[in-house]
Amino acid sequence: MKNVTSIGVREKFISSAQNSKILARKCKDCNTIMLATILYCEKCHGKKFNLIEYPGKGYVDTFTIHTVPPEGFEDVESYAWVVFTVDDVLLRASGFLPGIKKPSDLPIGSEVEVNGFDKKHGLVLKKI
Amino acid sequence: MESVCILGAGSTKYGKLDESIIEIALTASVDAIESAGISPEDIKAGYISNVFGVADKQVHMAPVIMSNLGLSHVPGLTIESACGSGSVMFREAFANIRAGFYDCVLALGVEKVTHTGTNQSTTLFSYCSDFFYEGGNGASFPGLFASIARAYMTKYKADEEDLANVAVKNHENGLLNPKAHVRKRITVEDVLNSPVVASPLKLYDCCPFSDGASALILCNEKFAKKSGKPYIKVIGSGRGGSPAAVQGRKDISTIPGTVIAADQAYKMAGISPHDVNFAEVHDCFTIAEIIDVEDLGFFQKGKAAKEIREGATSRKGRIPINPSGGLKSKGHPIGATGIGQIVEVFEQFTGQAGERTIKNAEIALTHNFGATGASAAVHIFKKVN
Numbered sequence: 001m002k003n004v005t006s007i008g009v010r011e012k013f014i015s016s017a018q019n020s021k022i023l024a025r026k027c028k029d030c031n032t033i034m035l036a037t038i039l040y041c042e043k044c045h046g047k048k049f050n051l052i053e054y055p056g057k058g059y060v061d062t063f064t065i066h067t068v069p070p071e072g073f074e075d076v077e078s079y080a081w082v083v084f085t086v087d088d089v090l091l092r093a094s095g096f097l098p099g100i101k102k103p104s105d106l107p108i109g110s111e112v113e114v115n116g117f118d119k120k121h122g123l124v125l126k127k128i
Numbered sequence: 129m130e131s132v133c134i135l136g137a138g139s140t141k142y143g144k145l146d147e148s149i150i151e152i153a154l155t156a157s158v159d160a161i162e163s164a165g166i167s168p169e170d171i172k173a174g175y176i177s178n179v180f181g182v183a184d185k186q187v188h189m190a191p192v193i194m195s196n197l198g199l200s201h202v203p204g205l206t207i208e209s210a211c212g213s214g215s216v217m218f219r220e221a222f223a224n225i226r227a228g229f230y231d232c233v234l235a236l237g238v239e240k241v242t243h244t245g246t247n248q249s250t251t252l253f254s255y256c257s258d259f260f261y262e263g264g265n266g267a268s269f270p271g272l273f274a275s276i277a278r279a280y281m282t283k284y285k286a287d288e289e290d291l292a293n294v295a296v297k298n299h300e301n302g303l304l305n306p307k308a309h310v311r312k313r314i315t316v317e318d319v320l321n322s323p324v325v326a327s328p329l330k331l332y333d334c335c336p337f338s339d340g341a342s343a344l345i346l347c348n349e350k351f352a353k354k355s356g357k358p359y360i361k362v363i364g365s366g367r368g369g370s371p372a373a374v375q376g377r378k379d380i381s382t383i384p385g386t387v388i389a390a391d392q393a394y395k396m397a398g399i400s401p402h403d404v405n406f407a408e409v410h411d412c413f414t415i416a417e418i419i420d421v422e423d424l425g426f427f428q429k430g431k432a433a434k435e436i437r438e439g440a441t442s443r444k445g446r447i448p449i450n451p452s453g454g455l456k457s458k459g460h461p462i463g464a465t466g467i468g469q470i471v472e473v474f475e476q477f478t479g480q481a482g483e484r485t486i487k488n489a490e491i492a493l494t495h496n497f498g499a500t501g502a503s504a505a506v507h508i509f510k511k512v513n
Binding site: 010035061062065066067068070072076102103108121122 | 251261267268271275279328377380
């Protein structure tokens with residue numbers, strides 16, 4: 001039986017996000033933590049992991065506010081695309097944060113939380 | 129191992145072109161063949177880079193182009209690597225000459241997207257991201273680079289005027305390039321007052337969507353010498369990769385693939401960054417050029433904005449960057465861009481660059497990447513006197 005499979009991983013990640021969690025893999029050999037969608041360890045290339053759900057809270061590393069959005073996001077009045085670091089873990093994720101109109105609405109370091117996974121807009125965040 | 133040379137180069141104008149993707153591809157190919165002074169039958173393989181052929185109702189591009197050149201029996205290969213397609217494809221052409229599989233090949237990059245309009249082009253380009261995490265969460269390409277810009281500006285205390293200086297310099301260079309897409313002098317104020325596309329990036333921080341094609345004839349040195357035509361040598365080649373998603377990078381203010389590719393290319397060429405006389409780098413957005421010139425080793429991390437402000441990267445500066453006008457002014461037909469950069473080097477080193485000519489240059493570098501740097505390539509060239 002294979003230690004690693006890609007089948008169903010995204011669905012599990014989405015399911016975790018719908019419960020405001022971030023699904024990650026922790027390498028059993030070197031303890032490196034990666035998003036669950038990465039199949040082999042980035043550091044030691046190990047194949048054995050523990051799947052861990054982390055609370056989907058973190059702080060903003062960087063972001064942008066789109067004036068010209070891609071297809072599927074034209075209906076959103078104003079939003080930020082955010083890269084954030086999950087609290088207490090050396091792990092970054094990114095998501096869609098509606099309602100942000102200007103950069104001063106979201107200073108770097110602001111706290112955000114996963115607020116579900118939307119079929120149309122992907123990983124949804126909220127500011128806390 | 130064979131020495132690899134470039135014997136001919138051709139390019140269409142970059143911009144909004146009315147002809148079909150195949151027509152512009154063939155125009156650049158014929159220009160390169162005639163520039164090299166070879167017969168079509170000398171071409172033993174065709175390497176073609178393209179991303180959005182489907183937007184002009186044509187995929188499986190290589191055999192179609194080879195057939196239209198009367199070379200249907202010659203093997204062709206189409207390569208896609210987003211905005212880095214041209215240089216990634218060039219590397220494969222280079223490797224096959226170097227390994228001795230062929231003595232002469234065509235390397236052609238082509239793109240045609242402007243007919244799709246800004247909204248569809250924005251959407252198409254977002255497919256080049258790690259879509260599950262980026263395009264699918266609302267990130268456009270300007271948005272991805274805007275997030276990189278904000279990270280860089282926060283870490284190194286750079287500002288929007290620092291970004292604008294890149295655009296002003298490249299537009300100044302593009303004025304001297306008759307094939308550039310946007311030939312317009314702009315000021316820092318023009319950039320700062322242009323509409324915001326994705327904060328902090330404004331319209332003039334972004335390269336245009338362009339159509340265009342560029343082509344090269346690569347050959348081994350024996351073939352080049354026998355032709356009696358002017359040629360240049362490829363002395364370094366490197367390829368690198370980065371996490372496809374911005375979130376996967378430990379430091380968002382650098383592009384790891386560039387650093388890896390540059391290190392390989394410098395080692396192969398036996399030179400350091402200080403030996404490079406000018407460079408064509410991937411300035412899809414102004415922030416990209418600032419990060420590029422640091423990752424390529426021309427400046428220390430965090431110092432490029434100051435150096436650019438003081439003129440170090442202007443045509444008469446210490447290390448001229450993008451004398452062609454770069455992606456920002458010359459344009460960015462994404463499948464062609466990496467080849468177009470090398471066309472500029474060929475023209476510079478064979479006396480065809482006119483007023484753009486960088487005086488006394490002997491060694492040049494090209495740098496091109498796909499998406500936000502997930503696939504990167506660096507090549508180094510030497511003038512042959």
